[in-house]
Each structure stands twice: as C-alpha cells, then as structure tokens.
Amino acid sequence: MATASPKSRPLSPHLGVWKWGTHMLVSILHRITGDGMALVGTVLVVWWLAALAGGPESYAAFMDVFTVKGGALNIIGYIVGVGLTLCFFQHMASGIRHLVLDTGAGYELKTNKMFATLTMVFSVLATLAFWAYQIWGK
Template sequence: MSRNHSRPLSPHLSHWKWGANMLVSILHRMTGVGLATVGGLLFAGWFFAAASGEESYACFLGLLTVESGAINIVGAILGIGLTWAFFTHLFNGLRHFVMDAGAGYELQTNRHWAIAVVAGGIIATLVLWGWLLWPAIMGLVGGEG
C-alpha cells in the first residue's frame, strides 16, 4: 500500500534506547530464522541420510564430526549455535504464551522475564553441552573422566 509521505512514521530502531525487551524480541526472530533455515535443512537432511543407507548417513555425520566420531568445528558451531537458538526461541515462546494471555506487561515484570529468557537460553546451552562434552573435557584436563 502506498504511504502518504507528508505524514510521519513512528520512530524506528535507531531512535530507541535499547532494552532487554527489544533485545529478546529481535533475538526471537533471528533465532527463529536460523532454526527454520539451517536447522530445518539439517533436520530434514538427517532423516534423508538415515533413510538412504549407512554410507550416506556416515557421509552426513562426516560433515559434523572427525573420524573418531568426536564433533568437529563445523559440528560444534552448528550444534552449539542451534542449541542456543533453540533454547532462546523456546523460552521466549513460553514468555509469549504468558503475554498472549494478557499477563506480564508491567514494565518491571516484562524486563525481568526478558532478561530471564536471554540468560536461560545461555545457561541451558552451557549445561547441555557441558554434559555432552564432559568426557572430552575431562580427557583434556587429564582427569580420570
């Protein structure tokens, strides 16, 4: 639709002071787009590789792992990145359900939960990957693992 150029637009991103609620709003979109594109392709590709036989599946895993089966740098970036995107999108999705019900719009409450979503996404990612990589971490520092 054409717009009347003599009338003002509402102030855009560059005019607002950044707050936690704005950060979590754009993060929701960015993580959603990342999950939908990179995540969606890997997700469908994994099923397709598994259905295409052992060789194709090994080829698919070979993109993300080194020969010993441990994760390689591509796998680590995609895996940890998608995990963070998943948890952030998930937690903010839950926040949106509460806001859809009409709750949580008070300034302090809104800010509090926006920060909790960002922190929760990071913490959940660290916990999951710390747990997954625990044997490797122990091996590196020479513990009994």
C-alpha cells in the same frame, strides 16, 4: 483539497526515536532463532536425505561431521550443534515469555525487562548445561 504542511503532520516513530531495551532484543532474537532453526534444520534434513540416497560413502561423510570419532567431534558439528541448541533454548524461553504476556501479566516495565533478560540468561545456561552433559555426563 487542503494539504497540511510537512511540519504539522505527525511523524511515525522509527528506530532512532526508540530507546533500545532487552525486550526489543528478545523480540528480534525470537524471530531470528525461529527462522534460523527452520532454515538450518531444512538444510540438514535435505543433506541427510541426499547422503542416504547417495550411498554408504556419502552417508559416512555426513556422519563424520556430526558424530564423535576417536573422542573428537568435527568443529563444524560443534558449531552447528551449539548454535542450534542455543537457538532452541532462546526461542523456547521467548515463547514462554510471550505466553505469559498473552495472559496479561508481565507488562510492567521492570517485570518485562527482567523476563526478557531471564530468557537470554536461561538460553545460555541451558545450552551450557546441555552440552556439558553431552560431553562429560555420559
């Protein structure tokens, strides 16, 4: 059996070959945000259920992290809340982008880059609007 020399065999492209673009970043962010929401959501639900089972003191400790007391919310609650909100809006926008791509539209390079950029811009603006309403809108 004849074997080809290593120089004549085609090489599989890797990250060093591809030029990074927003479409690649959005694809990776879509996976990270989906996994992140699933992981953090699971931890929060388990923590909440354990707090419920642990009695009034443990439930009060859980609620202290995620509710406003005396006009101030625990910083951990803000970080988790804003992070989950940003992940949600990014994942949703990227999912809508993929839905449009599944119809066969948006594959032109400029359009694809614009849609990818818009998903990130939308997620940041939607998160800011959501939290602005949560803090000052009520």
